[in-house]
Amino acid sequence: MYEPVRFMHSKHANVLKDCTICHHRMPREEGDQYGEPVSILQLMEKKQLPVSCSACHDKPFNSKNLHTPGLKGAYHQLCMDCHRESEQVPYIRGPIQYSAMVRGPIARPLDTRAPTDCLACHAKKVPNHNKLVKLTGNISPTDVTKNCLSCHQKEGEAILKTSHWNWHGASPYTVGHEKRTDLGKKTNTINNFCINLNGNWPRCTSCHIGYGWEDESFDFTDMTKIDCLVCHDQTGKYKKAPPAAGLPVKNLDLITIAQNVGRPTRDTCGMNCHFVGGGGDAVKHGDMSSSLSKSDKNHDVHMGVTGGGLDFRCQDCHKTRNHMISGRSVSVPAVEGDLSCEYCHTDKPHIGSELIDHHLNKHTQHIACQTCHIPIYSKKNPTKIYWDWSDAGKDIKPSRDKYGKPTFMKKKGSFKWKEAVKPEYMWYDGTVKRYLLGDRIKENGVTELTKPMGNFKDPSSKIYPFKVHRGKQISDAVYKRLIAPKLWKGFWKNWDWDKASFDGMKSAGMEYSGKYEFVETAMYWGLTHEVVPKEQALSCAECHASLTKAPYCGACHQERPDVDFKALVHKGVDFKALAEQGQDVKALIGKTNYIDYEALGYSGDPIEMGGRFDKLGLGFNNDKKIPLTN
Template identity: 40%
Template sequence: MFPSFQNPSPPRLRWVIQTLAGLLCLAQVQAWAQQPAPSAPAGHGAFLEVHRAKGRRQTADHSKFKILQGPFKEGDGPAVTRACLTCHTKAAEQVMATSHWTWNVADHGKDGFGKSTHLVNNYCISIIGGNTESCARCHIGYGFKDKTFDFTRQENVDCLVCHDTTGDYEKEKAGLPNPGVDLAAVAQKVGEPTNRNCGVCHFFGGGGDATKHGDLDDTILKAPRSEDVHMSRQGAGMECVDCHVSDGHRIAGPNYVVPADRREQAKYPGEAASRMSCTACHSDSPHKSYILNRHYQKVACQTCHIPAFARGELPTNLYWDWETAGRLKNGRPYQEEDAKGFEGYNSIHGEMVWDRNVKPTYLWYNGNLAFVRLTDSIQVPADGKVVLNPAEGSYADPNAKIWPFKLHDGRQPFDTVLNRFVAPYTAGPKGSGAYWGDWNWEVAIRKGMETAGLPYSGKYGFVKTTMLWPITHMVAPKEQALSCLECHRRNGRLQGVSGFYLPGRDRGRGVDFIGLGLILVTGLGVLVHGLMRYFHGHF
């Protein structure tokens, strides 16, 4: 760790020093670039080539199975699951052991981590205040309306949402199939999950396409290579499951309390490196330049290779103000666009800010995020903004790297007496007590907290919050990677990342003194040399 210094030098002298120092650095970088890069570990780059060579050929034509030919009653998803289980006898049991099913990290008990727990966010806030039926459109089950849902019934598992290859399958409230879907036709054409299957839920997190993540949206399905070199059909043409590999329906990826295998440790037998890590395909020394490869020790690949998120056609949500929700025109909710043509106001959401091609915020990150729950007491910091999931890590942390994040800001309700966040009941009809039906925060919060089984003082207010979303998709072509000066300069991208000395950004009195001394000595040497040549030629 290097200390930070103030620079007392005059502006003109500082410019001279910086210019000469920059020339020296460039010369050194050029010299380093000529050095051969360390050899890549064996096996790290072989996965993608082998996978592409094998292809995705199915081992069975499901249209030949009579049990899948139906007919199935309209909307009777469980009947399809029962048919699937006649062959795939362990499938439902495996699914039911995953957080995709429980919406809870199973080994952390009743008050664990997941959508069905006391976790709180600053998008839709929480599902446990009565909003389960609406949010469960993205659950991999049938009939998840409230806490009475039977998580032990295997026929409640929805096989089709992940394995549909027709693009015609659609789920509605409580995760039930759309009555218009021909279940038999879909069941006979199941296959390995594609980006479309995953995206049905993960593209639409937060209530709309591109709303939540910032680096995942529906445009990826038809993206040019310039938007995502991995998932674009013009690029590598990869599917989500190429990296998010599965074992018994347990899919690799973050689950709140376990890092998303972003380091190099293998997760499954036969892997040289975790496919959650860029090194699985590219090794930890992908550049010809030695100095660039050294960056990998403290800088995530994503930091340089994802210069912006929301780079497709769709904007992502950056701000959501619940306090301003509920405005009506002629007694009815309304929407308004902002100057960019995005959703600036919506009665059910409040004021919102959306944007495209957004520069990330950079933080030290070791793969772990902390999380605030509805049962936690909150302390409002000096800046008035509560961070709902602060990133862990620092320069001194050997597992931490500088990582790009989407920061999502908002204002949301909390209990001003208990100093806890609340889970309002929002999605319901008029007369139900839901906010979007009756436009009354007091009633909606009280109803939601009663449903969640949590205490509420009867007093509420609104507080500013921030959520962090690690950016790892929408990798740009290497030609669009960040240049050195994007970070190595004053007020560059890493201006807010502390704890270390960054050449080009930071200044030191000692360094400036030495640099000035070298300049003076060099100038004196040139002057003496010139005088000697002059007098030698004339005498």
């Protein structure tokens, strides 16, 4: 009835701080399956690791041996007892955790209560639908949905409330608009890819989880328009038709597809949508592409299928209740639930008693996990980093770059692509300043469509990595606001920017002055996928130039015969090896200032100049010891 649980051992170890809460007994001799009680102090004194659960609970349930349940019984008995206790006393089990991605600008504790219902840990197995699908003959997509609703009426009602359906929703992390629920792609957000939905519905809504959103009259209360198959197909054959307002391609065997549905997969989430956002593979999201479909551990430690990867489904992180999906993007305002690395790894993720673990855990107060563990993004598929709409409509000879990507299309203008990109770093407190349709542009500079908020002096801000997509797009030369042009059956048909501007702004309910210009814009995109194994994270020396020369760590720490300080500070991603494997990272080989500390507000390398709030005596500045001050 239920699928197995992915047990987060490191999180439990980090939060509980006591192995013997679970590993509560030790065999007294070989073959002993009852053992004797053991404490963490006893294990530490003996320098002994606890035994695995299966050492005692290796046999199935036996009614004559009630004191030793089987492995599954032991798990459920111990897990549920502990979770119930934690439910009653929310913070008894560990430190309060903080995360910018979770709380936004106001510090508040994460709820560390453990789940006590089955579905909080287990996913339900999907039954065979061969006999449940009551369809015959030549059917339409809405016929499939009606059949689904005959059993899943509540699920249909739930979908109507989601941002995936409405393309707008609650936006508590958009600065100045925290209480609004109308922000989203459907209404008033704008980007520097294909710009805006207004007037372009049939093409843009080919990515919608519904059928027939052809114009502003689409009925969002009609459950029969929900496309169940785009998320739940298990055959791999279901595809949307690009300009068909969400309808699938023709000549599909919809009955067979409906009979083979299941939980969403990374292909239905990714290849049907998020991996190919913006009209192509890796165009928008620098950290998501078709390479995640069947990646290896070195490409993404969580989603890797081979090489020891964890083979996560999207839902393993993006927990879902009532079709509302946790997680949020810098690029869109709607939020249906928080998500953070700390939910699994806690705010002190580096487990160990060595001094390096202490230092790394101190880093997490100021630096996001992604900053070290995503040293480069778009490792296998180039992503678009610049889009110049002012060249669209011109007769320029098409060409391709070194990645084989087009640098010009008459419909869309000129592009720049990059593979294995070094992120740009910003202070981020979890909130975003967002350009909305009708806002005034920055006349003497770059208009930022999304900008992560945060600053050097804010203790709730951390350094995060971002993809920044820059471009040049059309703007009203008189009203000084960006234009939402009609591209589909507009500019792409007649190559007339003036008419496209008038028609597009009319669809958006705004006036067009009759004069246009092209202005520079920038859009920030968060990076959370393509997490590399810990051995390939940024090394200490790649961020701290002060550690690239002797005595390395010895400037502050006494040398130890069992620790090679030079090897320790250089332990991490090897860009030279990646370049030899064909990745475009030659410019990063030997780099020792990976993070520009001065641009982030520091007066220099924090090891030498001190941190944000304390100047600790951990180094030298102009041959003078840094004083200890608050």
